[in-house]
Amino acid sequence: MSTAPSAREPLPGEGSNGDPSSGYARLRELLIGPEQARLEELQRRLDDPRVRTEDLSQVIAEAISLRLRRDRSLQHALNPLVEEAVRISVARDPSILANTLFPIIGAAVRKSVAHALRGLVESINQTLERSFSLESLKWRLAALRTGKSFGEIVLTHSVRYRVEEVFLIHRESGLLVGHVARAGQILRDSDQVSGMLTAIQDFVRDSFTAAGGEELQTADMGEFTLWVQHGPAAILAAAVSGAPPHELRGLLERTLEQIHRDFAAPLNAFKGDTSPFAAAQPLLQGLLLGRGEAAAKPRRRGFFLAAAAALVALIAAGLFWLIQHQSRWDKLLLRLRSEPGIVLTSAEESWGHYRLSGLRDPLSADPETLVRDSAIDPARVTAHWEPYVSLHAKFRAERRFQAEKDALEQEALRFPLNSAQLGAEQLIRLDDVEAHIVNLQQSMVGQRLVIEVRGHTDPTGKEDRNETLSQQRADAVVKALTDRGISRDAFRTVAMGSREPMRRNVPAYLSDLNRRVSFRVITEGAP
Amino acid sequence: MIQKKICMVGAFGVGKTSLVARYVHSIFSEKYQTTVGVKIDKKVVQSHGEEVMLMLWDLAGEDALTTVRPAQIRSASGYILVVDGLRRQTLETAIDLQRRVTEVLGSVPFVCVLNKADVRETWEVHPGELEALVAQCWTVIETSAKTGAGVEELFQTLADAMMQEHHAADSTTRAIAG
Numbered sequence: 145m146s147t148a149p150s151a152r153e154p155l156p157g158e159g160s161n162g163d164p165s166s167g168y169a170r171l172r173e174l175l176i177g178p179e180q181a182r183l184e185e186l187q188r189r190l191d192d193p194r195v196r197t198e199d200l201s202q203v204i205a206e207a208i209s210l211r212l213r214r215d216r217s218l219q220h221a222l223n224p225l226v227e228e229a230v231r232i233s234v235a236r237d238p239s240i241l242a243n244t245l246f247p248i249i250g251a252a253v254r255k256s257v258a259h260a261l262r263g264l265v266e267s268i269n270q271t272l273e274r275s276f277s278l279e280s281l282k283w284r285l286a287a288l289r290t291g292k293s294f295g296e297i298v299l300t301h302s303v304r305y306r307v308e309e310v311f312l313i314h315r316e317s318g319l320l321v322g323h324v325a326r327a328g329q330i331l332r333d334s335d336q337v338s339g340m341l342t343a344i345q346d347f348v349r350d351s352f353t354a355a356g357g358e359e360l361q362t363a364d365m366g367e368f369t370l371w372v373q374h375g376p377a378a379i380l381a382a383a384v385s386g387a388p389p390h391e392l393r394g395l396l397e398r399t400l401e402q403i404h405r406d407f408a409a410p411l412n413a414f415k416g417d418t419s420p421f422a423a424a425q426p427l428l429q430g431l432l433l434g435r436g437e438a439a440a441k442p443r444r445r446g447f448f449l450a451a452a453a454a455l456v457a458l459i460a461a462g463l464f465w466l467i468q469h470q471s472r473w474d475k476l477l478l479r480l481r482s483e484p485g486i487v488l489t490s491a492e493e494s495w496g497h498y499r500l501s502g503l504r505d506p507l508s509a510d511p512e513t514l515v516r517d518s519a520i521d522p523a524r525v526t527a528h529w530e531p532y533v534s535l536h537a538k539f540r541a542e543r544r545f546q547a548e549k550d551a552l553e554q555e556a557l558r559f560p561l562n563s564a565q566l567g568a569e570q571l572i573r574l575d576d577v578e579a580h581i582v583n584l585q586q587s588m589v590g591q592r593l594v595i596e597v598r599g600h601t602d603p604t605g606k607e608d609r610n611e612t613l614s615q616q617r618a619d620a621v622v623k624a625l626t627d628r629g630i631s632r633d634a635f636r637t638v639a640m641g642s643r644e645p646m647r648r649n650v651p652a653y654l655s656d657l658n659r660r661v662s663f664r665v666i667t668e669g670a671p
Numbered sequence: 672m673i674q675k676k677i678c679m680v681g682a683f684g685v686g687k688t689s690l691v692a693r694y695v696h697s698i699f700s701e702k703y704q705t706t707v708g709v710k711i712d713k714k715v716v717q718s719h720g721e722e723v724m725l726m727l728w729d730l731a732g733e734d735a736l737t738t739v740r741p742a743q744i745r746s747a748s749g750y751i752l753v754v755d756g757l758r759r760q761t762l763e764t765a766i767d768l769q770r771r772v773t774e775v776l777g778s779v780p781f782v783c784v785l786n787k788a789d790v791r792e793t794w795e796v797h798p799g800e801l802e803a804l805v806a807q808c809w810t811v812i813e814t815s816a817k818t819g820a821g822v823e824e825l826f827q828t829l830a831d832a833m834m835q836e837h838h839a840a841d842s843t844t845r846a847i848a849g
Binding site for chain 2: 213314316317318319320333335336339340343346347349414415416417418
């Protein structure tokens with residue numbers, strides 16, 4: 145540019161010289177000067193990388209989207225770049241990519257694990273089912289005898305499934321190229337269904353972000369299952385009733401592989417003409433396996449259901465019985481442990497038989513009654529009780545009562561011959577009797593105490609006289625005691641006559657002892 | 672029997688499903704379209720004395736939210752571009768769709784349908800625009816899913832075009848083989 149003005153400006157006198165070359169240069173400059181300037185400007189822009197970068201930045205986005213619309217070469221070109229970029233990103237800071245993937249990785253892992261587990265469970269179920277059945281033993285023998293694999297035998301003999309329909313579908317177009325069915329179709333319109341199947345396939349693939357090269361393999365519809373096997377050019381689908389053995393999956397796979405081998409050319413060039421696939425029909429026919437009868441199957445299932453229900457009921461009843469017994473047993477033990485005067489040292493239970501052992505105060509409640517109360521068969525219970533004396537308050541009172549009772553019943557007030565008058569020397573005894581009765585009355589709880597005052601005579605004399613005398617003696621004692629402040633209600637008098645001598649056939653001096661009044665302590669239920 | 676896959680494409684609400692419903696009795700409910708994105712019906716037609724089974728893939732309407740999935744249109748032997756005469760915008764969508772479908776399928780027979788012909792006087796699409804398309808070798812047919820006008824003709828036209836293509840391809844392969 146710097147040369148341009150000098151070239152344009154003629155030197156003084158030069159132009160008047162009429163130099164032809166200078167005139168030409170001037171003319172040239174006049175004609176192409178502006179264009180040359182533009183060219184130089186363009187040259188500058190092309191040479192300056194900064195300017196070029198700026199220019200490119202203005203159009204690059206549009207250029208890429210334009211190219212993407214035209215073909216896919218940009219994707220291929222960028223592919224290594226993206227891969228390398230991801231690799232560098234991970235190498236530099238894995239957390240960025242990890243955080244980006246975080247929202248979807250859970251779903252992907254879940255799906256993958258669920259898929260693997262489903263397959264595992266299916267095969268475990270069938271293995272278990274087969275390992276324990278008589279039928280499977282028969283099949284294993286048949287496999288040994290015929291030299292076929294166990295899987296093959298299962299496929300041909302299993303009665304729990306039946307392949308009802310088989311579809312061979314051209315993968316890309318979803319058009320049905322082969323179809324075999326037993327009498328009576330399950331699916332409504334095989335052509336439309338096969339189309340929908342591929343469409344749903346796409347739908348599933350698009351819907352699951354995690355479903356990377358995975359395919360829809362199974363669709364369940366009540367009793368029927370649709371098993372789908374995918375190949376690069378064709379899809380094989382089998383509608384099966386009942387529970388197909390997983391060996392069927394392998395057979396579908398092998399058949400589809402063979403179809404791909406034998407019909408590679410027609411599959412790749414498929415334009416809607418299904419005639420070349422007529423030859424595949426026998427292969428598809430071979431898949432119509434199983435012989436489960438539609439009528440037999442539900443009954444079978446019903447039988448199994450009933451058997452399972454009965455088993456469950458039995459187990460439930462057993463459990464109920466066990467729980468009930470356990471609860472009765474626990475209750476009994478609790479009762480025994482809380483019962484005063486019983487110390488349970490061991491309680492064992494084995495096979496419906498119970499063993500109890502411990503200490504027992506003779507005054508305590510009868511353990512056998514407790515067992516009976518608890519609704520446990522006493523025959524099932526063996527008990528060993530070591531006697532002991534309990535210091536429990538309840539027994540202390542009872543023991544005192546018993547002691548007073550014994551003491552009172554030992555007492556006897558003597559009378560002279562043919563007399564109902566208590567002698568003075570008997571008054572000390574009467575003190576004792578009174579004390580015993582007062583003690584008895586004090587230790588009495590919840591029951592009515594009756595002191596039976598019995599008058600006796602010696603065997604001499606007439607019996608009717610003795611009767612009267614014994615009554616008089618009893619009355620005299622009761623009177624003496626009521627005089628001392630004991631309620632008359634506490635006494636009951638009995639005239640014994642000479643019917644109950646202290647000793648029989650004794651010398652006369654000893655028979656004097658029979659002239660007496662004795663006591664019986666009676667407790668009566670309700671007060 | 673020859674089978675041919677046909678896709679119905681077009682903007683949302685142009686009447687694709689109504690056209691198919693006018694033409695066939697469907698075993699699938701329309702729910703499929705909104706859930707799976709496609710509904711498939713079939714119709715057997717005669718073309719030059721030959722039976723052709725048409726599998727009609729009625730794709731969910733094109734709008735900002737849904738885009739044509741290549742997996743769905745792949746391997747189609749022909750397609751129908753549906754335009755709502757009442758909405759100019761749908762014609763633009765159709766032109767765009769035609770380009771995108773061609774990217775996937777290459778050059779296959781198709782018919783452009785101007786639907787809602789029963790209310791032709793209120794159309795927003797001008798005849799001049801249609802002439803421009805016909806000049807580009809588009810087959811344009813006016814239909815009315817409401818009255819049924821043009822519907823049979825539409826499918827017949829497409830079936831004939833596809834069968835012509837089919838036999839042309841056959842003879843080409845034969846010629847190459849020979």
